[in-house]
Amino acid sequence: MVKNIIYSIKSPYRQSLDIIGYTFGFGELSCCIVGALRGNEIQQMAICAQLVNTIKLLEEKGCIAENKSIMIIPCANYYSMNIGKRFWTMDNTDINRMFPGYELGETTQRIADGLFKAIKDYKFGVQMASFYQEGEFLPHVKVMNTASGKEEAYKFLSDFGLPYGLIRNPSPYDTTTLNYNWQIWGCQAFSLFATYTEHIGGQSTQAAVNAALRFLIAKGILKWSLHPGSHTRILNEDNIWRISTSCAGILKKYESVEAEVKEGDLLCEIIHPIEGNTIDRVVSPIDGTVFFSYNKQLVMEHTDIFNIIPF
């Protein structure tokens, strides 16, 4: 294992921000795994930390294939993490909306540029990602539907051994993310979503660690064996049913992530926040599996509270 500072930036009042990359093996730039780009992506960092620890031991046992190398960057934004902020400490910009970056640009553009220069030439890229809405997910892997090499990338979704592989049609705001730019630069890029963001969940963390290891094994980068995981159902994100609130109040959930529900099953109630009566009952519109569940107690109107994948 080689530990390098891949990008560094000075602060007027803190020690410099040094983005650390851990490299295993030699030769071909085979796979890069990136953890936290945002300050609250604690689980994403923890998954990478476990990968560093595991792959270090595997490397010592000679399990990295010849002429293959892996880089892991557990945390690119510990400045924000150390002060409990999701986005950049000073201007609240999001590093994951700054790719491919610009070396003469603003601070987060420079960080994105420095990071991207170090990782853009890898054959495969895996980002431990978090979603912009708060909630819990079934662990899954996602690929962006860009023009380059997408059919092949869809096929590779199964290599993670997670139950679901999703294909996302990019919106304009996706075009500045790491995943999108990796794809554009010719890297086969995937976003791996664990159940939580700010919480390190035992099973959830391990599921993501195993998924990344399975992928490395499937691609011939790691010479090792692991349980193959689940059969992966690949579907377009647009086929997921999104269930939103039509009123606001206290959310009382009856179902959670992974539940199998039937059409008409009660998913949740919305309770009047100061009078206590039920103002809405939300039922499942289809038979399916709960894929996403909102996890805050208060809900606004139009809040995406459940996502269901039809059977």
Next chain:
Amino acid sequence: MIKSVSIAALPVTENLVIQKNRIENNALPGCKRVCIVTGTHGDELEGQYVCARLAKLLNNEKQKLSGIIDIYPAINPLGIDSVTRGFPMFDLDMNRIFPGSPTGSLAEAVAYDIVRDIEGADICIDIHSSNIFLREIPQIRVSEQTEAMLFPYALMLNVDLIWIHTAATVLESTLAHTLNMRGIKTLVVEMGVGMRITEGYCSQLIDGILNLLHELGMWSGQVQQTKTPIVSKDRGVGFLNSDAAGIFIPNVSHGDYIRAGDLVGKVFDPLTGNIVENAISPCDGVLFTLREYPVVFGGSLLARIMGDGNG
């Protein structure tokens, strides 16, 4: 007449209401309609004063108006109310989610309602005021894609600068792009600095808006002689970013004409007092952007200079 454009329930007792003030006179079928929109980013306040003064003036002299003026002072009222740049509890920049969606999140549903309400207007003026870090001279920003359609109107608005910039995919999700693609000529104004109101700039823009209304045949009241703006075409824009971290103290005034090699400002190390960077102008031209917030990281934008076209 005050109208509600979008209403959605918040969790406890309150509704989020986006309002507009419609001021009309001789509003016959087919009459012209101009929209003034601001408050997308909750820390940008210059537009608040423009809207307030314009509403008062137009109402007081309504007989001089011919057509409809819709004034939307706060399309992100929760942001303004809480000194938050973005839409509170929503990760994405509100100006990156247009045209919105009736089935999306609260912010997307609001964006959808706003676009629907503006549709059919002849012209929209979308007022922004930089952020808390940078001060801008009054300017219109126009993409190359919309230059031919918007330039004649931009000239009417009494600004100091028209900046014609290249198009970027990520900007396709702005309010201005959405409206321009639907045939509503939408001009983006940037002026002043975040969290402050610059009365002189606001008065300048109000004169420009009245001039534009006059040119459209919608205003028979008095108009002021308007400025001839600098146009970025065939001129380079010099960007001056800090490479060091520290405290920036400018050496020039905002709006000055400066020469290549002039000292724009110094960056000090607050611990030692040493100058860690002398920020030097890369070209001759007008200093149209100047850093307002003194603390800088490597990459922080210090100034932008509109070159004079002499190479």
